[in-house]
Amino acid sequence: MNILDLSCVNDIRNISRLIFKKGWGEANGGNISIRIPADEINLCKNQFVRGDEVKLPYTMPGIAGEYFLVTGTGVFFRHIYDSPEESLGIVQLNETGDAYTPVWGYTTGGRPTSELSSHLLSHEVRKEISNGQNRIILHTHATNLIAMSFVLPLKAEIVTRELWEMMSECLVLFPEGVGVLDWMMPGKSEIGYATAELMKAHRLVLWAHHGIFAAGVSMDQAFGLIETADKAAEMLLKVMAAGGKQQAISAEQLQQLADAFNVVPLKEALY
Ligand code: 13P
Ligand code: ZN
Numbered sequence: 001m002n003i004l005d006l007s008c009v010n011d012i013r014n015i016s017r018l019i020f021k022k023g024w025g026e027a028n029g030g031n032i033s034i035r036i037p038a039d040e041i042n043l044c045k046n047q048f049v050r051g052d053e054v055k056l057p058y059t060m061p062g063i064a065g066e067y068f069l070v071t072g073t074g075v076f077f078r079h080i081y082d083s084p085e086e087s088l089g090i091v092q093l094n095e096t097g098d099a100y101t102p103v104w105g106y107t108t109g110g111r112p113t114s115e116l117s118s119h120l121l122s123h124e125v126r127k128e129i130s131n132g133q134n135r136i137i138l139h140t141h142a143t144n145l146i147a148m149s150f151v152l153p154l155k156a157e158i159v160t161r162e163l164w165e166m167m168s169e170c171l172v173l174f175p176e177g178v179g180v181l182d183w184m185m186p187g188k189s190e191i192g193y194a195t196a197e198l199m200k201a202h203r204l205v206l207w208a209h210h211g212i213f214a215a216g217v218s219m220d221q222a223f224g225l226i227e228t229a230d231k232a233a234e235m236l237l238k239v240m241a242a243g244g245k246q247q248a249i250s251a252e253q254l255q256q257l258a259d260a261f262n263v264v265p266l267k268e269a270l271y
Contacts, residue, residue: 001043001044002044002047003044003047003090003104003105004084004085006036006040006044006069007040008034008036008040008069009069009084009088011034011136011218011219012032012034012069012071012080012084012088012219013080013081013084014081014219015032015138015219015223016030016032016071016077016078016080016081016087017077017078017080017081018223019077019140019223020077020078022142022227023143024140024141024142024143024211024230025076025077025078025140025141026077026141027076027077028073028074028075028076028077029077029140029141029211030071030077030138030139030140030141030211031070031071031073031113031114031115031119031139032070032071032136032137032138032139033068033069033070033071033113033116033119033120033123033136033137034068034069034070034135034136034137034219035063035066035067035068035123035127035135035136036066036067036068036069036090036135037135038067041067041090044104047104048090048103048104049103049104050101050102050103051101051102051103051106052101052102053094053099053100053101054099054100054101054102054111055098055099056098056099056100056117056120057189058098058117058121058189058192058193059096059097059098060093060097060098060120060121060123060124061096061097062097062124062125062127062128063093063097063120063123063124063127064093064094064095064096064097065092065093065094065095065097066092066093066123067090067091067092067103068090068091068092068093068119068120068123069088069089069090070088070089070090070091070112070113070116070119071087071088071112071113072086072087072088072089072105072106072110072111072112072113073110073111073112073113073114074110075087075088075110084105085105085107086105086106086107086108086110087105087110088105088106089102089104089105089106089110089111089112090102090103090104090105091103091112093120097124100112100116100120114186114187115139115186115187115191115192116192117188117189117191117192117193118137118139118191118192118195118196118213119137119139119192120192121192121193121195121196122137122192122195122196122199122205122213122215123135123137124196125196125197125199125200126199126203126215129199129200130217133217134203134215134216134217135216135217135218136214136215136216136217136218136219136221136222137213137214137215137222138213138214138215138216138219138222138223138226139211139212139213139214140211140212140226141210141211142211142212142226142229142230142233143230144230144231144233144234144236144237145206145211145212145226145229145230145233146209146210146211146212147233147237148162148233148236148237149180149206149208149209149210150209151237151240154180154181154182154208155180156177156178156179156180156198156202156266156268156269157177157266157268157269157271158269159177159178159180159206160174160177160178160266160269161269161270161271162232162236163178163229163232163233163236164232164249164254164265164269165245165248165249165254166231166232166233166235166236166239167228167231167232167235168249168257169228170228170229170232171254171257171258171261171263171265172257172261172263173224173225173228174202174203174204174225174228174229175258175263175264175265175266176201176202176203176264176265176266177201177202177204177265177266177268177269178202178204178205178206178229179198179199179201179202179204179205179206180198180205180206180208181194181195181198181205181206181207181208182208183207183208183209183210184207186207186210191207195207195213199213199215203215203216203222203225204225204226204229212226212229212230214226251270251271254270255270
């Protein structure tokens, strides 16, 4: 099977075009990774061209030996659809989970995203928590969520509650709430550790003044979480610009929603 025909390659090509159209993927802003199932990657190994192993400053036994499709650093989102072999690559972690080897893609000498730490460390956490179901990590510069991070206190329970109040389906889609990180230097292991820590409890992690990370079982689910949270953030900003809330869904009504949809809401956000 041609690697370009893998569903994960199609997923990244299509979603990156959509993200660019949304205005969230300016220049090289954002990055995506997908953990590739063994049965899919096994069909393509004949096309591998193994590069040099790259050592990592951390060890991830939970995803050792796994293959990941990862956007390249510096890649413009608007080019990914038309240039998948230059824009994307597949890397394999070694058997101890502390180094990776590129095995396909990055044909013009590229390498994985500068946010690889946040992606891989989050994959390790989410794989365990979801019993292997979560395979997508998506980072994008969602406009309204970034803007919101300038006007709300950077606390998970407050950000979560404000988003939940804007639209009924927010609580249903992300009952565990949104994890929030204060501004940190991008592209470093430290932001990766901090993101992965919050991914233990949340599939959405807001990077203040920067963007958002989402985890999901599919690209639709990860993207759906972000587009819903971003729409709620857009409405919050409009409500604030219009003079602030006069009324909203109450804590009691939010609990009723949770009961009706059989989800367990982040209790700190039901103040
Ligand atoms: P990369 O081009 O290295 O993926 O970085 C983009 C980005 O969004 C950094 O946070
Ligand atoms: Zn970014």
